[in-house]
Amino acid sequence: MMTIKEIRKRLDGxxxxxxxxxxxFLDAAKRDNPALNAYIRITEEEALRAADAADxxxxxxxxxxxxxxxxFILKDNINTKGITTTCASKMLANYVPIFDAFIWExxxxxxxxMLGKGNMDEFAMGSxxxxxxxxxxxxxxxxxxVAGGSSSGPAAAxxxxxxVFGIGSDTGGSVRIPASFCGLVGLKPTYGAISRRGVxxxxxSLDQIGPIAVCAEDxxxxxxxxxxxxxxxxxxxxxxPVTPKLTGSVAGKKxxxxxxxxxxxxxxxxxxxxxxxxxxxxxxxxxxxxxxPMLRYTLSTYYIIACAEAASNLGRFDGLRYGYRxxxxxxxxxxxxxxxxxxxxxxxxxxxxxGTYVLSAGYYDAxxxxxxxxxxxxxxxxxxxxxxxxxxxxxxVATTALxxxxxxxxxxxxxxxxCTSSVNLAGLPxxxxxxxxxxxxxxxxxxxxxxxxxxxxxxxxxxAFERETAGEFLKSSGxxxxx
Amino acid sequence: xxxxxxxxxxxxxxxxxxxxxxxxxxxADITSILEFANTVSEAVVDLPKDEAAGAYNxxxxxxxxxxxxxxxxxxxxxxxxxYFVARKIGGTGA
Numbered sequence: 137m138m139t140i141k142e143i144r145k146r147l148d149g150x151x152x153x154x155x156x157x158x159x160x161f162l163d164a165a166k167r168d169n170p171a172l173n174a175y176i177r178i179t180e181e182e183a184l185r186a187a188d189a190a191d192x193x194x195x196x197x198x199x200x201x202x203x204x205x206x207x208f209i210l211k212d213n214i215n216t217k218g219i220t221t222t223c224a225s226k227m228l229a230n231y232v233p234i235f236d237a238f239i240w241e242x243x244x245x246x247x248x249x250m251l252g253k254g255n256m257d258e259f260a261m262g263s264x265x266x267x268x269x270x271x272x273x274x275x276x277x278x279x280x281x282v283a284g285g286s287s288s289g290p291a292a293a294x295x296x297x298x299x300v301f302g303i304g305s306d307t308g309g310s311v312r313i314p315a316s317f318c319g320l321v322g323l324k325p326t327y328g329a330i331s332r333r334g335v336x337x338x339x340x341s342l343d344q345i346g347p348i349a350v351c352a353e354d355x356x357x358x359x360x361x362x363x364x365x366x367x368x369x370x371x372x373x374x375x376x377p378v379t380p381k382l383t384g385s386v387a388g389k390k391x392x393x394x395x396x397x398x399x400x401x402x403x404x405x406x407x408x409x410x411x412x413x414x415x416x417x418x419x420x421x422x423x424x425x426x427x428x429p430m431l432r433y434t435l436s437t438y439y440i441i442a443c444a445e446a447a448s449n450l451g452r453f454d455g456l457r458y459g460y461r462x463x464x465x466x467x468x469x470x471x472x473x474x475x476x477x478x479x480x481x482x483x484x485x486x487x488x489x490x491g492t493y494v495l496s497a498g499y500y501d502a503x504x505x506x507x508x509x510x511x512x513x514x515x516x517x518x519x520x521x522x523x524x525x526x527x528x529x530x531x532x533v534a535t536t537a538l539x540x541x542x543x544x545x546x547x548x549x550x551x552x553x554x555c556t557s558s559v560n561l562a563g564l565p566x567x568x569x570x571x572x573x574x575x576x577x578x579x580x581x582x583x584x585x586x587x588x589x590x591x592x593x594x595x596x597x598x599x600a601f602e603r604e605t606a607g608e609f610l611k612s613s614g615x616x617x618x619x
Numbered sequence: 620x621x622x623x624x625x626x627x628x629x630x631x632x633x634x635x636x637x638x639x640x641x642x643x644x645x646x647a648d649i650t651s652i653l654e655f656a657n658t659v660s661e662a663v664v665d666l667p668k669d670e671a672a673g674a675y676n677x678x679x680x681x682x683x684x685x686x687x688x689x690x691x692x693x694x695x696x697x698x699x700x701x702y703f704v705a706r707k708i709g710g711t712g713a
Contacts, residue, residue, distance in 0.1 A: 234690045370676050436658045447633065454634070456705050458694030468706040469634075477636040485635055486645075490652055492633040506659045513664045546648055547655045 137612055138619065140206050140354045143300055147194065147205045152619065154194065154205040158187035158249055161207045164617040165251060165298045172615070173273045174283070174293035176212050176222055178252040183207070186249045193247065202357050204247030209290050209299040212253040213260055214345075215334040216240055223336045224256045224268035227453050227460045227479035237334025238369065239303065239345055239362045246361040251299055254289030258481045259450065260305055260338045262286050263313055263552035264538060267483045272540055275317060276613035277578055281537040284317030286310040290348045291318040297616015301358050302348040305332075307339045308438050309532075309556025311346040312568040316532035316581025319570045319611055321598060322348045323355045324556075326589050327563030329375040330359075331366030337449040339442035342560040350610065352598035355567065356382055359591060381592035384599040387420030391597075392525030394428035400534045400554055408572025408580040409531050415604050416529065416597075424525045430514045431558060437514065438557035439550055440494050440507035446484075447491025453479065486546060515562040522587045527594055531555050532568040532581035555583060565591045569598045570609035579611070620650045 146152050162180050169175050190205040199205070210216065213223045215233035222228045236244075244250070257267040265273040265288025273288035275281040276296035283292040290302025291314030304311040306324040315322025323346045330345040337343060347358035356379045365374030393413065401409065417423060455461040455475030462478055465471035477485065494503035521528060532555060538544070559566040565588070568581035582601075584594040602610075621629075626646050630637050637645075688701040697704035 231694055234686060234693060367676070367678060370678070372676065430662075433659060433662045436656045439652075440656050440659065451634070455696075457691075457703050461696045465706055468708045470636075471706040472634050473630075473636040474638075476634055477638070477640075480635075486648060486652070488633050488635065489629055489645075489649055490656070493629055493649075493653065494656065496629070496632060502660060503656060506662070509664050509666055510659055510662055512666050513662075516666075545651065547651050550655070 137294070137297055137350050137610070138300060139350050140202065140300060140357055143206050144202060146619070154187040154190040154249065155184065157205065157619070158183050158207055158251070160617050160619060161251055161298065168296055168298060168615050171274060171279060172276060172292045172296050172298070173255055173271050174289040174296060174298055175209065175252040176224065176255050176270050176289065177220060179219055179250060182219065183249050183251050190247050190249065200245070200247035201361060203243065203361050205249060206300050207249045207251050208243070209252060209254045209293040209302045210240060210250050211256050211287050211290050211302070211304045213256060213305060213336040214240055214303065215336070216253070219253070221253065221336070222269070223259050224270055225258045225480065225484070226269045229269065229460065231458055235334060238331040238366045240334065242362050242364060243303070248361070254287065254293060254302060256289055257286035257483070259336070259446070259484050260286040260307055260310055261446070261483050261487050263309065263549060265314065266540065267481055269481060274540070275537045275578070276615050277319060277611070278537070278576060280539055281578060282317065282540050284314030284537060287314050287348060291315055291320055291322070294318070294320055294348055294350065296613050301350070301354055303358070304346055304348050305335060306344050306346050306560065307342045307442060308553045308560050311348060312532050312556050312566060312581070312583060313552060315348050315568040317537035317579065319579030319609065320348055320350060321352055321355045321567060321569055322346060323359060323567040323591070323595070324559065324565065325359060325375070325591055326565040328371050328373040329565070329589065329591070330362050331369040331372040333366055333368040339445040340449060341445060342442060344560070351602055352569070352595050353382065356595050375589060375591065378592040378595055382599055383596045384603055386416055386597050386600045389421045389527065389597070390424050390525040391416055391421045392424045392426045392521050392528045394426045394431065394521070394528065394530060396428045396431040397530035397555055401531050402535045404536065404572070404574040405531050405534060405580050409582055412571045412582050412601065413529065415601065419600055419604055426521050426524060428517060428521065430510070430517045433510050434514055434558040434561060435550060435554055437507045437510040438553065438561055439490070440503050441511060441561070443487045443491035444495050444504050445491070447488045447495060450484070450488055455479070483546070511561045514558055518562045518564060527590065527597060528585040530583050532583040536574045536576070536578035536580055559585055564588060565594060567594050567598060569601055571601070572609060573611070579609070621646050621653065
């Protein structure tokens with residue numbers, strides 16, 4: 137794994153051309169992707185064309201940005217004009233968008249090189265990366281384990297040395313969970329900081345786009361490339377660039393720790409988090425014990441709202457205008473039902489059913505309205521906590537990466553999001569930072585949560601932690617590109 | 620446990636078919652998910668019911684050029700001139 141800064145140094149110093157770099161990543165991707173299943177599609181032709189353009193710019197001394205010439209992977213729920221965008225679903229297996237997502241425009245305009253489209257849980261519904269129509273993604277640190285979801289491909293590609301950074305989406309933890317399982321940094325920005333125009337919607341009041349990267353500085357650079365306000369997304373407010381604000385210090389900061397998070401952690405995760413807490417104290421931060429009683433309701437609140445929004449968002453897939461289409465049907469209604477049943481996978485159908493149930497007459501108040509009320513109460517509890525501290529610290533996931541095919545029930549699987557989903561309900565920024573390994577060598581992530589638009593606060597704390605631990609938790613998987 | 624009739628009604632609302640589905644397993648899954656979701660009923664919250672979730676940046680509703688019909692139709696499996704072809708409503712056949 138190499139950081140953006142290291143790649144840029146090689147490119148700017150003339151050690152390697154962008155074409156050579158891109159070819160090296162493409163060769164590695166073709167060799168190692170069958171084992172990882174991180175890419176649904178490798179876009180070789182487009183990548184090489186972009187690499188040649190980057191070389192031409194560099195030759196003229198006109199590099200566009202810190203990302204110019206840096207290869208990355210884009211989650212396959214992000215629309216790319218002329219390039220198949222599947223959402224890891226049979227429903228969209230042959231869908232070719234006629235427009236680009238805003239963030240893909242921004243990244244392309246910054247000169248970054250897209251190597252391909254990343255595998256994911258179908259329609260971003262999953263926490264392990266196993267619900268993809270194109271098969272599960274493997275964890276580069278142990279191929280028998282999951283990469284985490286739903287942004288499984290971007291995380292596995294970066295940890296597996298098949299991309300320098302990845303772009304994921306996070307509705308209830310989908311950037312942070314795979315980052316935690318793969319030993320990477322994953323940033324879920326404040327709701328509204330990054331435009332979702334052209335991102336295939338799951339839970340629109342929760343969805344946010346974020347980078348998965350090797351280190352905090354890389355995550356900041358990628359965030360900065362995407363954080364422009366977009367009139368095409370009515371929730372977009374944009375953000376100031378965060379890189380100039382990174383201090384790399386937590387001296388004098390108050391870090392809150394909610395007791396409730398510590399009750400759900402497995403022993404190795406608890407040990408790693410407690411060690412990290414001591415390091416933050418050593419660096420001059422003060423730990424503030426807090427209580428978060430609403431945590432016990434966050435998962436049910438999150439699943440009610442996310443599934444209700446999914447049932448509504450996925451109503452558009454009827455086989456008429458694009459996407460999968462059932463072969464035989466008696467009439468239009470039968471055609472739509474068959475198309476959706478055959479086109480959506482099991483987990484997606486389950487979530488549509490749950491969402492439809494909680495929105496139906498008779499249950500709407502008891503489930504959906506109650507969840508909206510709880511959402512507000514959860515947000516208020518976060519606001520109270522931020523009156524007492526600058527940022528919050530806890531685990532990203534209560535465990536390390538699960539074994540593939542672990543056979544968990546849906547409700548057991550949903551528990552994976554216990555530490556992450558509350559942040560989406562409140563619209564806060566949060567990130568996962570590598571902080572240890574379990575007895576099998578699988579990575580552990582800590583989660584830092586900031587107040588709204590507090591990205592620079594949490595990235596600075598992550599940078600301080602990385603410096604203090606001197607890359608101790610950045611482990612190569614041994615796979616991928618060797619430069 | 621959600622009954623077969625309720626499950627059928629729900630599937631119909633969601634525009635999903637239960638044909639070929641292991642209905643008993645699905646009913647058990649949905650029941651356990653609903654029990655899990657129902658933990659929200661235990662929570663006591665004293666807040667105004669209709670607090671707005673957030674502000675939106677609404678733009679003027681101005682007519683502007685959109686995508687050409689030919690492009691919009693690129694992903695359509697069946698089309699006629701600049702129209703999508705749909706199935707017949709009611710009756711049999713396409």
